[in-house]
Amino acid sequence: MIDVRSDTVTRPTPGMRAAMASAPLGDDVFGEDPTVNALEARVAGVFGREAALFVTSGTMGNQLAIACQTSPGDEVLVGEHAHPVHYEVAAASALSGVQIGVLGAGGTFTADDLEAAVRPPAYYQPRTRLVCVENTHNRAGGRLFPQTAVREITARARALGLASHLDGARVWNAHVATNISLRDLAEGFDTISVCFSKGLGAPVGSALVGSRALVERARRFRKMWGGGMRQSGVLAAAAMYALDHHVARLAEDHEHARAFAAIVAGSPDACVNEADTNIVNVDVVRVPADRVAAQARELGLAIHASDTHRLRAVFHLDVSADAAREAAHVLVAAIRAAVAEARV
Template identity: 50%
Template sequence: MTDPARLIADLRSDTVTTPTPAMREAMAQAPVGDDVYGEDPTVNELQAEVARLTGHEAGLFMPSGTMTNQVAIALHTRRGEEVICAEGSHIYEWELGMMATFSGVVPRFVPAPLGVPAPEDVRAAIRRSIHQSPSGLISLENTHNKAGGTVIPLDVLAGIRAVATEEGLPLHLDGARVVNAAVALNVPLRDVTGLFDTVSVCLSKGLGAPVGSVLVGSAAQMRQAHRYRKMMGGGMRQAGVLAAAALVALREGPTRLAEDHRRTRELAHALVNAGFDVNLNAVQTNIIYAAVPDAAAHAARWTEQGVLCNALGPDSVRFVLHHQVDDEALAGAIRVLTA
């Protein structure tokens, strides 16, 4: 870790942001109650607002996106079934085998160039044979983290929704950065989220809240989700102090995302001009994956020079932009990374 006094920009993730003064003030003033009993007014306000914005009936606040995703999988599946998901999906790559551990299900991957699975490939992945694990759920990720923060086009979403409906399968969205997707598409959030049975909306990534995600769906689903959340240890009692910050993030964060995306493109072009291999077609929101030989050594050197980033393999470094990287910090980061 670099000396804080020498820090130029923390580009490891958009989860590293600290609460803004407005968030801290809201946390200090938030009315609270016991959320396990459903009595925290600030949590209830947050849940209702996320549900409204996403076009769903109800929501449930949880500590993390991993929990909201895994609760959704538990809601939709039975043990021994498969979850159809795009290759590289977060629910498989970064959620520690929880779908198998908690729900007793396994993934069935479909090809996803630039993180976008084709409806016909999703249909082809559906299993009905008595000799195979049956399909229980289709899950998409938007934006797709491992593909580079890429966005699923609306016509593809509609096509996969049609497949799910025709085949009688539920459709879940891992929307860790779904607001980034809506901003990139220049459409209301509900246009991206309304086609799904359940959606996980993370508030602690691009939007900048310190903690939390909201799962949205029907009221009946959220009553069952409340039980699964409790089973996972996600009952946070007087969670209004966290929900208050999340409300500020939800209301103020989306207006900043276009600037994050602009800065991300600027950094990507600077890396390419410096000789690094970046697929610019994948730079659609706030994430960059650069091919960097001896990635760990480069990341360590850049960290010592005040630019934090993550080596995610022997020859891959990820950079993530967020609202606490302004133009001055971006310029400093480019100087270090391209020297």
């Protein structure tokens, strides 16, 4: 089975497993795990910040950023189809008591969109407090957020008295696709969340990056939410290994996504987005996406039906160039079969 449902499905490589097995460990709730401490220092340094906190997931990274920079009754502004809107179980309202407002279209937005959405200081309105940028954007098909817009947004947020957060679950892909340094991609944001468990191939783990004071506040929430971990150096070692070995190779995933998209675009019944990075959205207007996914599975391809008429393919280190091309041909056949089935 070729599995392009997500870049989270990767298994640790033998090298990564060896790094995990030999990692020096301690109790991280006591701050004594040397591997976690080394990872946190390294990630803070990569982004030019004071501190980082190793956390269980990208969801926890985003939610800690929200909890640390808002109060109940505040509003958080995000791009259309941002991860916290679709896939974080309304955690922003449940855990932080905030409301989410959506800006722009297709995942990106401008500084003017932001300014227009900021609410006046009337006591009966939510207080606009935080803006989040998702780069790359998952539901928009791995879309890159234009860097000029990012700079204007963070500057405008500061001028308007708002905090800003980068959901950088796949900021590594943005870095490799654009050649812009990680530090520059994160410049101007108060907090950054990154994931090691997506394209980087680690089994578990994300980080929240920011000022020392904010990270210490986040550490309290992490414990409160049950995310304090003990010998989590076994996981941090996988993340370290991924930073050493799996960043530059993301370019291969981007190439595989482009090759896949070019083949699928040949189907008369598919409409494919431009593959900026490692994600390809395939719209199948004439048939339900879940029927196509079911047909594909019978032919040996696991692909995610991300909407009624949309499939999502995500490329990662367990999908070779040949497998990516094979996946495209299987998908084209599955679409054809689903269309024929719908005609009967």
